[in-house]
Amino acid sequence: MRRNAVAVVGAAETTQLGVIPDLSQIGLHADAALNAMADCGLRPKDIDGIATAGETPVQLAQYLGITPAWVDGTSVGGCSFMIHVRHAAAAIEAGLAKTILITHGESGKSRIGNPGRTVPPASLNGQFEQPFGPMGPPSMFTIPVLRYMKTYGVTEEQIAQVSVVQREWAAKNPRATFKTPITTEDVLNSRMIAYPFRLLMCCLVTDGGGALILTSAERARDFKTKPVYVLGTGESAEGPMVSQMEDFTSSRAFRVAGPTAFQQAGISASVKDVDHLMIYDAFAHLPIYGLEDLGFLPRGEAAAFIAGRNTAPGGSLPLNTNGGGLSFMHSGMYGMYALQESVRQLRGTAAAQVPNAKISVCHGVGGMFAASGTIIFSNQSP
Amino acid sequence: MAEPGRALPVPTPETKHFWDGTNAGELRLQRCDSCGKNYFPPRPFCATCGSRKVTVFKASGKAVLWSYVIHHRPVPGFKPPYAIAVVQLAEGPRMMSNIVECEQTPEALQLDMELEVVFEKQNDTVTLPFFRPAKG
Numbered sequence: 001m002r003r004n005a006v007a008v009v010g011a012a013e014t015t016q017l018g019v020i021p022d023l024s025q026i027g028l029h030a031d032a033a034l035n036a037m038a039d040c041g042l043r044p045k046d047i048d049g050i051a052t053a054g055e056t057p058v059q060l061a062q063y064l065g066i067t068p069a070w071v072d073g074t075s076v077g078g079c080s081f082m083i084h085v086r087h088a089a090a091a092i093e094a095g096l097a098k099t100i101l102i103t104h105g106e107s108g109k110s111r112i113g114n115p116g117r118t119v120p121p122a123s124l125n126g127q128f129e130q131p132f133g134p135m136g137p138p139s140m141f142t143i144p145v146l147r148y149m150k151t152y153g154v155t156e157e158q159i160a161q162v163s164v165v166q167r168e169w170a171a172k173n174p175r176a177t178f179k180t181p182i183t184t185e186d187v188l189n190s191r192m193i194a195y196p197f198r199l200l201m202c203c204l205v206t207d208g209g210g211a212l213i214l215t216s217a218e219r220a221r222d223f224k225t226k227p228v229y230v231l232g233t234g235e236s237a238e239g240p241m242v243s244q245m246e247d248f249t250s251s252r253a254f255r256v257a258g259p260t261a262f263q264q265a266g267i268s269a270s271v272k273d274v275d276h277l278m279i280y281d282a283f284a285h286l287p288i289y290g291l292e293d294l295g296f297l298p299r300g301e302a303a304a305f306i307a308g309r310n311t312a313p314g315g316s317l318p319l320n321t322n323g324g325g326l327s328f329m330h331s332g333m334y335g336m337y338a339l340q341e342s343v344r345q346l347r348g349t350a351a352a353q354v355p356n357a358k359i360s361v362c363h364g365v366g367g368m369f370a371a372s373g374t375i376i377f378s379n380q381s382p
Numbered sequence: 383m384a385e386p387g388r389a390l391p392v393p394t395p396e397t398k399h400f401w402d403g404t405n406a407g408e409l410r411l412q413r414c415d416s417c418g419k420n421y422f423p424p425r426p427f428c429a430t431c432g433s434r435k436v437t438v439f440k441a442s443g444k445a446v447l448w449s450y451v452i453h454h455r456p457v458p459g460f461k462p463p464y465a466i467a468v469v470q471l472a473e474g475p476r477m478m479s480n481i482v483e484c485e486q487t488p489e490a491l492q493l494d495m496e497l498e499v500v501f502e503k504q505n506d507t508v509t510l511p512f513f514r515p516a517k518g
Contacts, residue, residue: 119389120392121392127423130391131389132467133453133459134457135457139451143450144449145449147448191454193453194452196488241423241478243476
């Protein structure tokens, strides 16, 4: 794909975030989609491509009144929306569609119209993981971390620092669920969930949604919104069973998706080239794995980098500036909110705005290190 | 001892040898006849080289503790806190399991400690493989 050939022209979250008792899951998709269309002055008849996860694009097309000539139902967990951006950019450049809508909505807290997740007992997860007592992401996503900690001598205090720093960012964001500052001691004294993970090292569970609208860079000039260009993209998958990760100290999916995106963008994973960074943080170890697997830091150095305030407000690499899944919001498939924050930063409209941000890297995970998608955005005209 | 309510596996044609094995007191892995790779979970081909020429064999049952969490939330069939572990088998593959005959504490559960398989019958058709500290 060419750099900067496609742009985000519409972007919005649901009107409310947090606890939304008056909308079902598909209603959250629709609220976000209507907000994104209003953002860039489009109506459903103007959309000719649709991608979504959680719900199907078939359901969304009819519910929103869209007649698509291109559909993508890639559903690989919370990074599905990064992968949708990648596929949409390729489709627009190939001429398969002109104006693509990507939606996310999830009634993660209220669970209205949310079918939930079940593990079939004849699946490989059902046969070879579920009998041993995992119950959802807090007890699964966290399993590799003790091996990481032993390998690199990382402490619980350092992992707790990830949560502390992200709360500092959240304090600047009026839409963040948790804004009250916390200390390392607060994190280490919070309720144990799955040793070594305590409550404040785990993401929120909330309701919400978000939507993006992409079109060609040429057409993007006709919109009132400031275009945010797709500079580089990557995706990968490893597998659904966390017990079968190749390397418990690193995500293979991250190591494919990230470098692919940087290579396409023609930039390096460094403070020199990147102004703003989002790394999907369902749990406090994910920014650590992400910083290393994307190539920003050598293996084993990311926890000290975060504890050293390099990603905090005023640091050299602003990371998860909305407060992240740990403090901003997390509906279950958080990737869309990371994308929204990257777009806001490059539009110059973020609550905790990074001055003169020109390049934003947005990195997502799906499942328990099961899949990954990376998008690099730029606000510089091609 | 079967804990009531624990999620239990439903074998498929491709995994039946493994669950027949645990019922017979054997931990059965597969080996690729073409490239020699030992692998798990079960499948009738080698995901390293693509060969369909594979053999089921009885593993030693020896393993080390690779990583774990100690879960503190309620799950049917479990009394929290309990460890959800991944063990590295002597033959190479890793698998999820529980650590039995051992306190479920960070002090007792040391990474790389030596383990050995034990089998616990859950009902008339399902036996699960667990691991306990090696007795030498």
